[in-house]
Amino acid sequence: xxxxxxxxxxxxxxxxxxxxxxxxxxxxxxxxxxxxxxxxxxxxxxxxxxxxxxxxxxxxxxxxxxxxxxxxxxxxxxxxxxxxxxxxxxxxxxxxxxxxxxxxxxxxxxxxxxxxxxxxxxxxxxxxxxxxxxxxxxxxxxxxxxxxxxxxxxxxxxxxxxxxxxxxxxxxxxxxxxxxxxxxxxxxxxxxxxxxxxxxxxxxxxxxxxxxxxxxxxxxxxxxxxxxxxxxxxxxxxxxxxxxxxxxxxxxxxxxxxxxxxxxxxxxxxxxxxxxxxxxxxxxxxxxxxxxxxxxxxxxxxxxxxxxxxxxxxxxxxxxxxxxxxxxxxxxxxxxxxxxxxxxxxxxxxxxxxxxxxxxxxxxxxxxxxxxxxxxxxxxxxxxxxxxxxxxxxxxxxxxxxxxxxxxxxxxxxxxxxxxxxxxxxxxxxxxxxxxxxxxxxxxxxxxxxxxxxxxxxxxxxxxxxxxxxxxxxxxxxxxxxxxxxxxxxxxxxxxxxxxxxxxxxxxxxxxxxxxxxxxxxxxxxxxxxxxxxxxxxxxxxxxxxxxxxxxxxxxxxxxxxxxxxxxxxxxxxxxxxxxxxxxxxxxxxxxxxxxxxxxxxxxxxxxxxxxxxxxxxxxxxxxxxxxxxxxxxxxxxxxxxxxxxxxxxxxxxxxxxxxxxxxxxxxxxxxxxxxxxxxxxxxxxxxxxxxxxxxxxxxxxxxxxxxxxxxxxxxxxxxxxxxxxxxxxxxxxxxxxxxxxxxxxxxxxxxxxxxxxxxxxxxxxxxxxxxxxxxxxxxxxxxxxxxxxxxxxxxxxx
Numbered sequence: 020x021x022x023x024x025x026x027x028x029x030x031x032x033x034x035x036x037x038x039x040x041x042x043x044x045x046x047x048x049x050x051x052x053x054x055x056x057x058x059x060x061x062x063x064x065x066x067x068x069x070x071x072x073x074x075x076x077x078x079x080x081x082x083x084x085x086x087x088x089x090x091x092x093x094x095x096x097x098x099x100x101x102x103x104x105x106x107x108x109x110x111x112x113x114x115x116x117x118x119x120x121x122x123x124x125x126x127x128x129x130x131x132x133x134x135x136x137x138x139x140x141x142x143x144x145x146x147x148x149x150x151x152x153x154x155x156x157x158x159x160x161x162x163x164x165x166x167x168x169x170x171x172x173x174x175x176x177x178x179x180x181x182x183x184x185x186x187x188x189x190x191x192x193x194x195x196x197x198x199x200x201x202x203x204x205x206x207x208x209x210x211x212x213x214x215x216x217x218x219x220x221x222x223x224x225x226x227x228x229x230x231x232x233x234x235x236x237x238x239x240x241x242x243x244x245x246x247x248x249x250x251x252x253x254x255x256x257x258x259x260x261x262x263x264x265x266x267x268x269x270x271x272x273x274x275x276x277x278x279x280x281x282x283x284x285x286x287x288x289x290x291x292x293x294x295x296x297x298x299x300x301x302x303x304x305x306x307x308x309x310x311x312x313x314x315x316x317x318x319x320x321x322x323x324x325x326x327x328x329x330x331x332x333x334x335x336x337x338x339x340x341x342x343x344x345x346x347x348x349x350x351x352x353x354x355x356x357x358x359x360x361x362x363x364x365x366x367x368x369x370x371x372x373x374x375x376x377x378x379x380x381x382x383x384x385x386x387x388x389x390x391x392x393x394x395x396x397x398x399x400x401x402x403x404x405x406x407x408x409x410x411x412x413x414x415x416x417x418x419x420x421x422x423x424x425x426x427x428x429x430x431x432x433x434x435x436x437x438x439x440x441x442x443x444x445x446x447x448x449x450x451x452x453x454x455x456x457x458x459x460x461x462x463x464x465x466x467x468x469x470x471x472x473x474x475x476x477x478x479x480x481x482x483x484x485x486x487x488x489x490x491x492x493x494x495x496x497x498x499x500x501x502x503x504x505x506x507x508x509x510x511x512x513x514x515x516x517x518x519x520x521x522x523x524x525x526x527x528x529x530x531x532x533x534x535x536x537x538x539x540x541x542x543x544x545x546x547x548x549x550x551x552x553x554x555x556x557x558x559x560x561x562x563x564x565x566x567x568x569x570x571x572x573x574x575x576x577x578x579x580x581x582x583x584x585x586x587x588x589x590x591x592x593x594x595x596x597x598x599x600x601x602x603x604x605x606x607x608x609x610x611x612x613x614x615x616x617x618x619x620x621x622x623x624x625x626x627x628x629x630x631x632x633x634x635x636x637x638x639x640x641x642x643x644x645x646x647x648x649x650x651x652x653x654x655x656x657x658x659x660x661x662x663x664x665x666x667x668x669x670x671x672x673x674x675x676x677x678x679x680x681x682x683x684x685x686x687x688x689x690x691x692x693x694x695x696x697x698x699x700x701x702x703x704x705x706x707x708x709x710x711x712x713x714x715x716x717x718x719x720x721x722x723x724x725x726x727x728x729x730x731x732x733x734x735x736x737x738x739x740x741x742x743x744x745x746x747x748x749x750x751x752x753x754x755x756x757x758x759x760x761x762x763x764x765x766x767x768x769x770x771x772x773x774x775x776x777x778x779x780x781x782x783x784x785x786x787x788x789x790x791x792x793x794x795x796x797x798x799x800x801x802x803x804x805x806x807x808x809x810x811x812x813x814x815x816x817x818x
Contacts, residue, residue, distance in 0.1 A: 026281045064318075065776075143344055145171060147230075148232050151195050154234050180277065192229075215248075246273050254451050259283070262275045284336065299317060326528050341411070424627045436449040436600065457507070469512070522548065528544065
């Protein structure tokens with residue numbers, strides 16, 4: 020069974036004739052979808068549906084077969100024939116834009132079974148497929164028949180993408196059984212934009228997902244059978260596409276959907292000049308990203324597609340794809356060996372003959388021996404990694420790192436900076452996890468050495484309202500003139516770089532010379548690319564690009580950054596953190612989420628703590644010693660594990676990250692060396708030595724240090740926090756000095772310390788009999804030590 024096809028929060032929606040919405044949970048339809056291989060043929064692939072007879076695709080080493088029910092009333096009669104005999108309607112993708120050529124890769128492996136080496140970590144696409152009213156009618160106005168067809172399409176698509184280490188899981192199907200919810204016409208360009216607008220306004224708020232595709236029964240104009248914007252995965256505005264259901268066999272639409280999803284990922288067409296390597300010969304269908312699809316159908320991706328995908332992910336495309344969809348409750352009950360950890364299972368490493376996991380018993384799906392975990396980036400040698408261990412580095416200046424929590428073997432879902440945060444030395448603003456700048460777009464179009472042209476180029480060229488200078492198209496399809504304030508949101512103008520655009524063979528260079536009043540001329544360089552009416556002109560400035568101080572391009576207009584609400588969101592972080600895309604504070608290393616008010620371990624409630632719990636910071640000139648307490652306690656509140664079971668975790672309540680251990684001092688405190696050997700006593704002797712602690716006053720607060728007093732600050736996270744858009748240095752006033760994290764290009768960002776917060780309230784400690792007494796003794800020692808440290812600081816600095 021392919022139980023991973025449906026996420027546990029999967030729903031099915033259709034409509035009654037009166038417009039009433041009917042939404043059912045996942046158990047309304049049985050799971051009858053399969054993926055696997057032919058017995059005794061290790062280099063084979065099988066994708067089947069057994070919902071209403073057998074239908075599917077079988078790939079052997081030297082031939083590909085298709086099986087489907089025979090027309091008629093006998094459900095036991097089936098046709099099986101070679102794939103090249105399946106006649107599909109030839110068609111083209113409406114996308115005509117191709118990036119620069121890629122050198123051929125001659126390292127061709129087995130054409131069927133290939134390891135998932137395309138990416139280091141698996142990406143998960145939570146997909147919604149929508150069928151329009153014409154598709155509903157084509158399937159005999161049978162809602163169940165339409166749903167089965169859509170699920171079968173998704174099953175194929177998931178199979179295609181598994182070779183790229185990408186899994187496609189359905190989170191919803193919707194059938195427009197009464198009427199279309201947005202205009203669907205024969206004009207594919209208009210239909211695409213209408214569907215994407217409907218998705219953003221209606222579908223996305225109701226049903227969170229990563230990508231949505233429309234399966235249409237309408238025959239589009241010309242030879243176009245699908246369209247999708249490129250490099251748009253995870254964006255609210257453009258993560259989706261449209262697919263014409265052009266074949267009687269659902270495999271045809273599946274290939275087209277996989278193709279358009281590829282464009283969303285940043286894959287371009289496999290054109291001859293790119294020299295792409297394809298595992299399938301042309302007579303067996305070639306590769307999925309070929310510009311035109313006929314018969315037989317392609318089922319694999321080329322080397323060019325893999326390189327395009329890697330480049331896109333490196334740029335930040337696909338920020339939302341790191342979280343594994345919850346798959347605990349699936350169709351048909353449990354099945355050990357499908358690779359998904361379902362409810363009641365402790366692990367699942369696949370079938371026994373393919374399982375290589377030393378921590379998991381493949382037969383029983385239980386953990387072996389003393390193993391605590393078997394899967395996940397926070398699981399090492401069958402044990403949980405300590406809280407604060409980085410499990411995912413930030414991918415770019417708008418991304419945030421994630422850290423193990425100490426309670427979950429899986430790395431937290433990827434989070435990134437809230438839209439509108441300054442990035443790239445304040446030359447740009449973050450948008451959908453990417454730092455958009457004019458300079459980067461010029462380099463993309465013209466190669467290294469390119470840079471934005473002066474502002475007069477944007478104003479003069481984009482005021483024309485023609486194909487070479489515009490602010491996009493208006494509602495009538497005509498080129499729109501740019502107002503002066505919006506000029507930097509129209510066609511991008513550059514200088515320098517290569518002699519011609521490097522984005523593809525169909526890109527045209529547009530050079531404009533503008534005379535200056537004081538004499539001389541300025542050369543402005545733009546581009547025009549024929550796209551086949553599929554996607555926005557890549558020569559246009561991208562949404563989210565900075566167009567002025569505190570302003571960004573949105574909908575071809577230069578708008579105030581306040582539209583993102585980043586200032587309001589960051590205001591709750593008390594100047595000690597930044598706001599992430601979940602609208603939560605990502606705190607600096609010594610402050611506690613959720614609002615960075617008290618001392619803590621940094622990070623956010625979404626990304627885990629940025630440093631290990633129990634790391635003690637002490638003054639290196641006082642006593643010369645300090646115990647190191649590395650706690651194994653998890654640092655996040657208990658939560659519902661969605662993809663694993665931890666049967667051997669100790670029975671205690673985890674520490675809340677908002678209530679850090681009191682042994683961690685506030686920001687700016689220096690670090691003391693580890694406790695000398697003479698203080699590492701056995702538990703009994705340690706308890707005896709603690710009976711007579713030094714008499715010191717209670718520990719209330721730590722003094723502020725004068726600006727001239729230099730302290731050694733503990734190492735910050737490996738990736739520095741980005742600039743705070745609120746400009747907290749300005750709030751400190753002229754001449755104020757404070758410690759902060761370094762941001763390249765801007766100097767240190769000060770951390771305002773108007774008053775040092777009181778230590779957080781004491782928290783209950785784990786009730787483990789083996790270590791309780793020694794732990795409390797160590798804590799009492801630290802308590803009296805820090806109090807003595809306070810008195811020392813007061814006497815030295817007269818605070």
